[in-house]
Amino acid sequence: MISIKGYFYDGQTSKRHQGRLDVYPDSNLVSLHIYNEHDRPIKEQYAMDDLKIESRLGQTEREIVIQEDKLFVSDDHDSIDLLCEHTNHHPFNSLLHKLENHIGLVVVFTLLTIVSIWSTVVYGVPYMAKSIADKLPTVVEEQFGTGLDVLDNSILYPSELDEKTQQELRIFFQPYLEAHPHLKPKVAFRTGVGPNAFALPHGQIVLTDELVEMVENHHELLPVLFHELGHIEHKHLVRRALQDSMVALVILFITGDVESMDIMAGIGALIIDLTHSKEFEREADHYAIKKLAEFNISTDYFVTVMKRFSNYKKDKISEQDNPHYKAITDFLSTHPPTEERIALIKQFDNK
Amino acid sequence: MYKEPLDSTSSSNQESTLGFEFRGDGWEYFKIWIVNVLLTIITIGLYSPWAKVRNKRYFYSNLFLNNQSFRYLADPFSIFKSRLIAIGALIVYTFVYFTYPIVGLALGLLLIISIPYFINKSIEFNHRMSAYNNIQFRFKGSYFGAVMVLLVWPLLGLLTLGMLYPLAWLKMNQYIVNNSSYGTSKFNFTATAGDYYKIFFICLGTLIPVGGIAFAIMTFATGYSFIGAVLIGVAYVGTIVYFMVSTANLFYSSLMLDPHSFQSELTIMGMLKVMLINLFFTIITLGLYFPAAQVRMTKYISSCIAMNAHGSLDSFVAAEKENVSALGEEMGEVFDFA
Numbered sequence: 001m002i003s004i005k006g007y008f009y010d011g012q013t014s015k016r017h018q019g020r021l022d023v024y025p026d027s028n029l030v031s032l033h034i035y036n037e038h039d040r041p042i043k044e045q046y047a048m049d050d051l052k053i054e055s056r057l058g059q060t061e062r063e064i065v066i067q068e069d070k071l072f073v074s075d076d077h078d079s080i081d082l083l084c085e086h087t088n089h090h091p092f093n094s095l096l097h098k099l100e101n102h103i104g105l106v107v108v109f110t111l112l113t114i115v116s117i118w119s120t121v122v123y124g125v126p127y128m129a130k131s132i133a134d135k136l137p138t139v140v141e142e143q144f145g146t147g148l149d150v151l152d153n154s155i156l157y158p159s160e161l162d163e164k165t166q167q168e169l170r171i172f173f174q175p176y177l178e179a180h181p182h183l184k185p186k187v188a189f190r191t192g193v194g195p196n197a198f199a200l201p202h203g204q205i206v207l208t209d210e211l212v213e214m215v216e217n218h219h220e221l222l223p224v225l226f227h228e229l230g231h232i233e234h235k236h237l238v239r240r241a242l243q244d245s246m247v248a249l250v251i252l253f254i255t256g257d258v259e260s261m262d263i264m265a266g267i268g269a270l271i272i273d274l275t276h277s278k279e280f281e282r283e284a285d286h287y288a289i290k291k292l293a294e295f296n297i298s299t300d301y302f303v304t305v306m307k308r309f310s311n312y313k314k315d316k317i318s319e320q321d322n323p324h325y326k327a328i329t330d331f332l333s334t335h336p337p338t339e340e341r342i343a344l345i346k347q348f349d350n351k
Numbered sequence: 352m353y354k355e356p357l358d359s360t361s362s363s364n365q366e367s368t369l370g371f372e373f374r375g376d377g378w379e380y381f382k383i384w385i386v387n388v389l390l391t392i393i394t395i396g397l398y399s400p401w402a403k404v405r406n407k408r409y410f411y412s413n414l415f416l417n418n419q420s421f422r423y424l425a426d427p428f429s430i431f432k433s434r435l436i437a438i439g440a441l442i443v444y445t446f447v448y449f450t451y452p453i454v455g456l457a458l459g460l461l462l463i464i465s466i467p468y469f470i471n472k473s474i475e476f477n478h479r480m481s482a483y484n485n486i487q488f489r490f491k492g493s494y495f496g497a498v499m500v501l502l503v504w505p506l507l508g509l510l511t512l513g514m515l516y517p518l519a520w521l522k523m524n525q526y527i528v529n530n531s532s533y534g535t536s537k538f539n540f541t542a543t544a545g546d547y548y549k550i551f552f553i554c555l556g557t558l559i560p561v562g563g564i565a566f567a568i569m570t571f572a573t574g575y576s577f578i579g580a581v582l583i584g585v586a587y588v589g590t591i592v593y594f595m596v597s598t599a600n601l602f603y604s605s606l607m608l609d610p611h612s613f614q615s616e617l618t619i620m621g622m623l624k625v626m627l628i629n630l631f632f633t634i635i636t637l638g639l640y641f642p643a644a645q646v647r648m649t650k651y652i653s654s655c656i657a658m659n660a661h662g663s664l665d666s667f668v669a670a671e672k673e674n675v676s677a678l679g680e681e682m683g684e685v686f687d688f689a
Contacts, residue, residue, distance in 0.1 A: 009485030
C-alpha cells in the first residue's frame with residue numbers, strides 16, 4: 001500500500017480538507033480519507049483509473065485529479081513517483097522532470113539551443129533573406145515608399161548647397177547613373193546628419209552637404225556613389241527588412257510569447273545587424289571598387305575619401321587609443337574599420 | 352511544509368489582508384524553459400503547445416494566495432488541435448487572397464467580423480483553464496459587448512484625438528472584469544472614468560512641459576542640446592513606468608469579488624529597479640536570462656498585490672461544467688489579434 005498525505009478539494013466548493021490517499025496497486029483500489037474539523041473522517045473508494053497524476057514540475061505541489069473534478073494535492077513526491085509506476089501515467093511526463101534536473105543535460109541543452117539559434121540567425125536567416133530578395137518581383141519592392149519624406153520630416157533638412165554646385169554635380173554624376181538603368185538611380189542633396197550618404201528604396205541616393213564640402217574634388221564622391229549603388233544593386237534594404245522580420249518570427253517560435261516579444265526580437269535584430277551590416281558594407285565596397293575599375297577611375301579616390309571619413313570621426317569624438325575601446329567600437333560599428341576597407345583596395349589591385 | 356490556511360470558519364466577518372506570493376525560482380524555471388525551447392526546436396514547433404502549458408503551469412502553480420496555489424488546467428493536445436485549425440485557416444486565407452482576391456476580401460471581412468467572437472472565446476478559454484482551490488474562473492461576454500469595447504470605443508478615442516481613450520480603456524476593463532467570475536461568484540470593477548483621466552492628465556502634464564523645456568534647450572541653447580535629449584529620455588521612460596504602475600494598481604485595487612476586495616501597491620522605483628535589472632541581464636546574456644526575468648517580474652508584481660478578505664474563502668461554489676475549445680486563443684495568436 002502507498003499512503004499519501006495531502007489536501008483534498010471536492011470540486012464543488014473552494015474548501016480545503018486534510019486528506020489521505022491510500023493506494024493498493026495490487027487490487028487496483030484507491031481509498032480516500034477526508035478529515036473534517038467536527039465530523040468523523042469520510043472514506044471514499046475509487047479505482048486506479050479514476051486518478052490522473054499531473055507531471056512533476058519544479059518544487060510545486062503534485063496534483064492528482066480524481067474523476068475529472070476532484071483534486072488531491074500533496075508534496076510527498078516520492079510516494080507519488082512510486083504511484084506513477086503503478087498507473088497508466090505516461091513515462092514521458094516523469095522523464096521531463098529528470099531532464100530538467102540533470103545539471104549536465106541542462107548545460108548541453110543550453111549549448112545546443114545557443115548553437116541552433118545562433119546558426120539560424122547568423123547563417124540561415126540571411127541566406128533565406130538573400131534568396132527571397134533575389135526572387136522578389138520588383139512590383140513588391142515598389143510598394144515600399146522611398147522613406148525620404150519621413151527623413152525630411154525628422155532628421156534631414158533641405159540642402160544649403162547653391163543651385164550651381166548642385167547642377168554641376170548632377171551633370172557630373174549623369175553618365176555613372178545612366179550606366180545603371182535597371183536601378184533607376186536618383187541623387188538628392190540634404191543636410192543635417194554630418195558627412196554621409198545613404199541609399200533608400202527606389203534607387204534614391206542621398207548625399208549630404210557636409211560630404212560634398214568635405215571632399216576636395218568631385219571625383220572623390222564617385223566611390224561613395226558607387227558604394228550606395230552597390231547597396232541598391234544587392235538589395236540590402238529589402239534583405240535587412242526581411243532578416244529583421246524573420247528573426248522576430250524565429251524568436252516568437254522559440255519563446256512562444258507574444259507579449260514579451262520586443263526585447264528578445266530586439267536582441268535578435270541587434271545580433272543580425274551587427275554581424276551583417278558590416279557584410280553589406282563590404283559587399284557595397286567591393287561593388288564600388290569594381291565600378292571604379294570599370295570606369296577607369298583611380299582607386300586612390302576611394303582611399304582618400306575613406307581617410308577623410310575616419311579623420312572626421314576622430315576629430316569629432318577624439319577616439320581614444322585604447323585597443324579594448326577600439327575592439328568594442330569596431331564590433332558595435334555598422335561599418336568595417338577604415339584600415340580594413342582601404343586594405344580591400346590593395347587586395348583588389350593585386351588580383 | 353504546509354502552512355495552515357486562514358481558518359475563519361468560526362467568525363465569518365473576520366477581516367484580513369492576504370498577500371499574493373510567487374514562489375517560483377529563476378534558475379528552476381530556466382531549466383524547465385530551456386528543455387522546452389530545445390524540444391520545440393527539434394520538433395520544428397510541434398512541441399510548442401506542450402511547452403506553453405508546462406511554462407504556464409509553472410507560473411500558476413507557484414502563485415499562492417492564503418498558502419494555496421493556483422492551477423493552469425489546459426490540455427496541450429486540445430491547444431495543438433486548435434492551432435492546426437488556425438494555421439490551416441491562415442494558409443487557406445493567404446492562398447485565396449492571392450488567387451481569388453475578391454473571395455479573399457470577403458474572407459478578410461468575415462475574419463474581421465469574427466474577431467470579437469474569437470476574442471471572447473479566447474478570454475473564456477483562459478479563465479476556464481485557470482483555477483484556485485479547484486474552482487475555475489469563468490468568462491461570459493456578449494458579441495455586442497466585445498464589438499463596443501474593441502472597435503467602437505477605441506474608434507471614438509481616435510476621432511476625439513485621444514480625449515476619449517481613458518474612457519475607452521475603462522469600458523474595456525469593465526467589460527472584461529464584470530463578465531468574469533470565480534466559480535459562481537461574479538467580479539465587479541469599481542474604477543471610475545475620473546480614475547483613468549487622472550492618470551492620463553498626469554502623463555500629459557509631465558510630457559508636455561518637459562518636452563517643451565527640452566525643445567527650448569535644443570532650439571535656443573544648441574550647445575546644451577544633449578541635456579534636452581537626456582531630459583526627454585528620462586521623462587519618456589518615467590512616464591511609461593508611471594503609466595504601467597498606476598494602471599496596474601488601479602486595475603487590481605478596483606477588483607471586487609463581493610465581499611472581498613483587492614489592493615495593489617506597485618511603485619515606480621520598485622518597477623524601474625526590476626525592469627532595469629531584467630534588461631541588463633537579458634542583454635548581456637543575449638536573452639538567456641529571459642525566463643529568470645519573467646520570474647523576477649512576476650515575484651515583484653505578486654508581492655505588491657493583496658486581497659482584503661472579509662470572512663472565509665471556503666464558500667465559493669463551482670460553476671456548471673462547460674467545454675471551451677482553445678480555438679479562439681489560437682486564432683488570436685495565429686492571426687495576431689489577441
